[in-house]
Amino acid sequence: MRRFITPALSALALLAACQQAEPPASDIPAPQAAEPSPDSTAAETPAVTNETLHALAEGNNRFAWSLFGALEGEASNVFVSPASVTGAFGLLYPGAAGETEAQMARLFGFDAVSPADFPAAEKALADAIVTDTETAKMTVANAVWLRQTSVLKAPYRSAVEGVMAAKVALVDFTKPAAAAKLINDWVEDHTNDRIKDLIPPSAIRPDATEMILTNAVWFKADWQSQFKKDATEDMPFHAPAGEVRAKMMQQTLKRARYLSRDGYAALDMDYSGGDYALTVILPDEGNALPRIAGAMTPEAFVTLIGDMDSAGEKRVRVFLPKVKIEANYELNDAMIALGLGHAFTSDADFSGLIEGAGPGDLVISKVLHKTFLEIDEKGTEAAAATAILMERAMAMPPQEEPVIFRADHPFLIALRHKPTGTVMFLGRVEDPTAG
Structure with a gap:
């Protein structure tokens, strides 16, 4: 049950978007934001239809289940935020071309709109999902960090x-520790301090890293119908x-959207304001999760999420465990397995970037x-951040001065079997011409 909480929250609450934010302070000498081009800050966002927004959202949700x-x-x-990953790649997408662009379009559903209209559609989606009320908040931020x-x-x-409306800033990647701190501070600032140390300094190569694209999302909202703390009990x-023993919250919802399907049930739990909901997908049998998950395709997941909006409302007695998850992933292998192979090889075409x-x-x-997730009696807090590190494919690390090993005087040799360490031959060479 706990594992099924995660993709539903990500797909419903954390849709891909872009939102500009103020840069944090930096201890890197002169890492100033690049000066805007004359036409970059005055661009107008054309109208985007609701059908386009829903199409982009469905692409994100298909990717959610695939991830x-x-x-x-x-x-x-x-616990992952497919929308944060989608948002980061959405920031990269306008600079992609050829088969690299096509692979990204297929995987994330970016082909719901033309490449020319994509930036405006992403911005419109951002405007649609960002929320800031007393009881529900959703923030999204994107940044491009350039050498x-x-x-x-x-x-x-x-x-x-x-x-x-993404932040663009110049960074001194020749100082990896300071560069990582600059970007990590920005991530913390835009995730309510929930995501720390996203980028280790070792991931930044001083002579190869060209740019880093980051997406950060933060969500916090109260339940529309909150659990009472004194009703929470330790239960199996x-x-x-x-x-195991878990702290199980419990309440009776008078009206809740509920679906019963073959082998599982799905329940919508609304957050204050009604714009966000947590869908919990619960197998009928305790050991059936692998079978249910294995049988569900990305398309079936998208259909289920869509069906929840029109599901009939029922009176439901809910038992839900308190949950706190912090997760950390390197997604290279997953993205390659899902069809994004070109982007990680010399076949990549990001010729539109720099x-x-x-x-x-x-x-x-x-x-x-x-990612970060905490579910308790009051509501839910979730945060995620994604970083895409880009390198020069032909960049070479600096060459060290070679150590001189001049065998022009007597020496020993040992011919060994590496797996066992067995020395098979041992000798001394005093005169290589003596025979």
Whole structure:
């Protein structure tokens, strides 16, 4: 049950978006934001239809279940924000071309709109989902961190900064610790301090890292019908490894959207304001989760999520465990397995990103993803951040001065079997010409 909470929350609450935010303070010498191009800050967002927004959302939700399936082998709880991943790749998408662009479009559903209209559609989706009330908040932020000596191509900069309202800043990647701190501080600022240390300094290569794209989402809302703390009890929870004691919240919902399908039931629990809901998908049998999840396709998941809006309302007695999850993933293998192979190899075509970079010059080196989830009697807090690290494909690390090993005087040799360490031959060479 706990594992099924996660994809539903991600798909419903954390839709891909872009929102500009103020840059944090930095201890990197002169890491100033790049000056905007004349047409980048005045770009107008054209009208986007509701059908387009729903199409982008469905693409995100198909990806949500695909990503969940790719991570099914992870131990115990899984909690991801497909929308944060989609948002980060949405920031990269306007700079992609050829088969790289096509693979991204298929995987994330970006092909719901034309490439020319995509930035405006992403911005419209951002405007639609961001919420700021006393009892419900959703924030989304995107940023492009660029090597100080590089320049974004004008069309790309106009798309991400002018239309999608992403932050663009120059960074000194020759100082990995300081660069990582700058970006990690920004992530903390935009996730209510829930996501820390997203990028380890070791992930930044001083002579290769060209740019880092980040997406951060934060959600916090009260239940529309809150649980009473004094009703929470320690109760059995039947985990795969055996029974455990969980703090089980309980209440009776007078009217709740509820569906019963073959082998499972689905319940919608609304948050204050009614814009967000948590869908809990519960197998009928305690050990049936692998079978139910294995049988559900991305398309079936999208259908289920869509059906919840029109599901009949019932009086429901709810028992739900308090949950707190913090997860950390490197998504390279998952993204490649899901069909994004070109982006990580010399076949990548990100020729639309920066001046002087053509097809094959830039590749993704890492996709890093961190999440936070806490469900209690009052409501839910969830946060996630994604970082896409881009490198110069042909960049070479600095060459060390070679150590001189000049065998021009007598020496010993030992010929050994590496698996066992057995020395098979041992000798001394005093005169290589003596025979």
